[in-house]
Amino acid sequence: MRDRWCEGRSPDLKGRPGGRTGAAVEETAETAGERRAVVIGGGLAGMLAVTALLGHVDTVTVVERDRYPEGHAFRKGVPQARHLHVFLSGGLRALEELLPGTGRAFTDAGARTLYPPSDLVTRTAVGWQHRFEERRHGCLSVTRPVIDGVVRARVLRAAAASATRLEVLEATEAVGLTGDAGRVTGVRVRARAGGDRTGGAGPAAAQTVPAALVVDASGRSSKAPQWFAELGRPAPRQETVDAGIAYATRMFRPTGPAGAPDMGINIPGWPGSPRGAVYVPVEGGIWLLTAAGVRGHHPPTDDQGFADFTATIGDPYIHGLLPHAEPVSPVYGFRDTANRRRHYERPGTVPEGFVVVGDANCTFNPIYGQGMSIAALDALALRRTLESGGGLRPGLARRAQRAVARATEPAWMIAIGADRPYASGADARSGLGERLMSWYVQRLILRSVVDPVLGAAFRDVSCLTVPPSRLMAPRTVLRTVLLPLRPGAGAPPAAVVPLRRAA
Ligand SMILES: Cc1cc2nc3c(=O)[nH]c(=O)nc-3n(C[C@H](O)[C@H](O)[C@H](O)COP(=O)(O)OP(=O)(O)OC[C@H]3O[C@@H](n4cnc5c(N)ncnc54)[C@H](O)[C@@H]3O)c2cc1C
Structure with missing residues (x-):
């Protein structure tokens, strides 16, 4: 009976020393709770959390409700993967620290590296940004299945080289926690329909996987607040700021050079123009077009409506490229884009033995491209906590959750600061300080269209390599407030401007 939930293995695992069969789980499940960690969700945050745990426990068991696809393919459990997923330089640095060589592996898999603003250009309310030749931030442009596939393969490799055993239970869903209000002692799991090769009728019975540490990396659908209630604990305090953005995305293959400019194009919305789009190259000669709009301006997901929508954004440039590219996918929509934070780091919120990372x-708001980077920074925070605190000692959950909160904070401040003006109801309430900051950042963005110094300062922060407080450096404040706004270029600039000439 028990092997009904533990028979699944990724095709990537086959023949790899890091992988374990379900039988291995059976042998150890009753005895290894003391030194086993369970990771709920084998997506990006879950796989990166595995790297943090290697060397600190005997066994890591990943519980993933999907089966992994062969090769780099989309899967049901990560529906947002159809949409533009840019990996910011700050996140890539964290990823490289966790899994050295991953950047190179992405490139080998066809990923493009775009350096804003020289080869990822933005149109703003005052015109097109100049293509200053800055190369401070290489951001990865590739489809999400490639990111997940490359990371998964490298995690399996790292596990194979470590003393920790890695087990991946595919087609297995976490349905609850075991333990009590003070301590989590394991996870209740159940085989999913279609994942049960024993051919039994009806839903599989739940089984328990004992664990000294449970990491919830189950993404935006995390049930941890409900599971807390079952253990007799209050749910974490939740904060939401929802700009009401919806996405629609389609893949294109350019039919000639006119459909493939030598740069990615970003035309975000701005006050007075609430619709936007991004057109970037990814692997295999494909370009991704993601359109977005706030409430009342959501992009349609039918072919004609989607194409028409691109004619209504703040600049006609992207729309003009479409006759030179053929669609190679349907249009996919996505609406759940709110900024939502659960404050597990607040004193007394997490029980012993339980940590929450990533989207969980x-x-x-995906417009800012931060989620995957934060998944990497969260994993790094967990690893450093384990290293500095001597592994699975009492208080680990509390300390790790505080470290995760510190890693999350800068991205959260950026996102809610920018989105508050578009929120409604209680979400929209902001203090004078936040309103002033919002005005200041807007002015800085507009001024940076012609000012490479301010542009670099803004990108350092928005790519998550320095904290937002750097925007208040005296030189940055003076240039933002005292220098006049000037119009940008009237059309996407063809030439890259050497920095010496721009300064
Ligand atoms: C439209 C859109 C566009 C985005 N664009 C960007 C971008 O450009 N750049 C960027 O950095 N981020 C972007 N993001 C954010 C990014 O997708 C997430 O931050 C990232 O996927 C978080 O990883 P995760 O592992 O926490 O969650 P997920 O990737 O959602 O993975 C969760 C995993 O848990 C599994 N799971 C769920 N529940 C259970 C359960 N009960 N039991 C077992 N397994 C379970 C799921 O099957 C899945 O594999 C975007 C998000 C959206 C919605």
Whole structure:
């Protein structure tokens, strides 16, 4: 009976020394609770959390409700994967620290590196940003299945080289926690329909996987607040700021050079123009077009409506490229884009033995491209906590959750600061300080269209390499407030401007 939930293995695992069969789980499940960690969700945050745990426990068991696809393919459990997923430089640095060589592996898999603003250009309310030749932030442009597939393969490799055993239970869903209000002692799991090769009728019975540490990396659908209630604990305090953005995305293959500019194009919405779009190259000669709009301006998901929508954004440039590219996918929509943070780091919120990372902890408006980077920074925070605190000692959950909160905070401040003006009801309430900051950042963005110094300062912060407080450096404040706004270029600039000439 028990092997009904533990028979699943990723095709990637086959023949790899890091992988374990379900039988291995059976042998150890009753005895290894003391030194086993269970990771709920084998997506990006879950796989990166595995790297943090290697060397600190005997066994890591990943519980993933999907089966992993062969190769780099989309899967049901990560529906947002159809949409633009840019990996910011700050997140890539964290990823490289966790899994050295991953950047190179992405490139080998066809990923493009775009350096804003020289080869990822933004149109703002005052015109097109100049293409200053800055190369401070290489941001990864590739489809999400490639990111997940490359990371998964490298995690399996890292596990194979470590003393920790890694087990991946595919087609297995976490349905609850075991323990009590003070301590989590394991996870209740159940085989999913279609994942049960024993052919039994009806839903599989739940089984318990004992664990000294449970990491919830189950993404935006995390049930941890409900599971807390079952253990007799209050749910974490939740904060939401929802700009009401919806996405629609389609893949294109350019039919000639006119459909493939030598730069990615970003035309975000701005006050007075609430619709936007991004057109970027990804692997295999494909370009991704993601359109977005706030409430009342959601992009349609039918073919004609989607194409028509691109004619209504703040600049006609992207629309003009479409006759030179053929669609190679349907249009996919996505609406749940609120910034939502659960404050597990607040004193007394997490029980011993339970840590929450990635989207399960905090989701962001995807416009800012932060979620995957925060998944990497969260994993790094967990690893450093384990290293500095001597592994699975009492108080680990509390300390790790505080470290995760510190890693999350800068991205959260950026996202809610920018989105508050578009929120409604209680979400929209902001203090004078936040309103002033919002005005200041807007002015800085507009001034940076012609000012490479301010542009660099803004990108350092928005790519998550320095904290937002750097925007208040005296030189940055003076340039933002005292220098006049000037119009940008009237059309996407063809030439890259050497920095010496711009300064
Ligand atoms: C439209 C859109 C566009 C985005 N664009 C960007 C971008 O450009 N850049 C960026 O950095 N981020 C972007 N993001 C954010 C990014 O998708 C997430 O931050 C990232 O996927 C978080 O990883 P995760 O592992 O926490 O969650 P997920 O990737 O959602 O993975 C969760 C995993 O848990 C599994 N699971 C769920 N429940 C259970 C359960 N009960 N039992 C077992 N398994 C379970 C799921 O099957 C899945 O594999 C975007 C998000 C959206 C919605």
